[in-house]
Amino acid sequence: MDDIRVLEDSAAVEVALDPMRSAILDALxxxxSASTIATAxxxxxxxxxxxxxxxxTHGLVEPVETRTWGGITERFVQRSARYLVVSPSVLQNISLDPDQVADRxxxxxxxxxxxxxxxxxxxxTTGAPPDTRVPTLTLDTVIGFASPSDRAAFAVDLQSAIAALVAEYHHDEGRPHRLTVSSYPQPKESS
Structure with a gap:
């Protein structure tokens, strides 16, 4: 079972969103088996x-084993991924282009x-062979700024540090990797 699967097919999204099928996925x-899920x-x-x-049929569940007892064969399935995420390309035919947004x-x-x-x-990841690790890097942290001026100064320092690292490690003949850094106010946890 994968951790996350990005759904790029609208038919798979439609199947996953059906209330009964969604309940089945939640039960998995x-x-x-069909019997244990029906009970659940x-x-x-x-x-x-x-x-x-x-x-x-849409790759949202996969068979894991078959058990036979008393002349009855029971198929067991599992989710193909713990979490499903819908690709934005499912909702629109054109690729979302950040360069079309004026305010950076x-x-x-x-x-x-x-x-x-x-x-x-x-x-x-969809096009990669099974069990292939895609070379990625993700940083995720929370930082508290004392003031808007501290946040602005941090942004300037971060841009300078990234520019220096890019200048040191970038090679025109190397395999390109996209680097994005983002910051937004952390949502308050619901109580």
Whole structure:
């Protein structure tokens, strides 16, 4: 089971969003059969089996084992990924281009850059052979600024540090990697 799968096919998204199929996916925190899932969600084995076939056709669940007892064969399936993320390309035919957003300090630009990352990394991982590690680097931290002027000074220092690192390590003949750095106010946790 993958940690995250980016859905790039609108039909797969439609299948995943069906309320019954969504309930089946939620019930599959552990591998299950049509019978065990039916019990968990309060449905019949036949209905669950029908929906499992649709989920399997779109790669949202995968078979893990078959058990035979008393002349009955029971198939066990699991989710293909713990989390599903919808690629922005599913919702629109054109690629989201951050360069079309004029204000580089806006929330719209941040969303456009991160949507592009979801689309691009999703496409790379979908096209990669199974168990291939895609060379990525992610930094995620929280920083508290005492004032807006501290935040602005940090931004200047960060840009300078990144520019120096890029100048030191960039090679025109090297494989290009996209580097993005973003910052936004951390949402308050709900109580």
């Amino acid at each position: 925190s552990e591998p299950g 969600i309060g449905s019949t084995r036949q209905k669950v089996n029908y929906h499992l076939k649709a989920l399997e 300090l806006s929330a719209a630009f941040l969303i456009a850059v991160n949507a592009r990352a979801v689309s691009e990394v999703g496409a790379i």
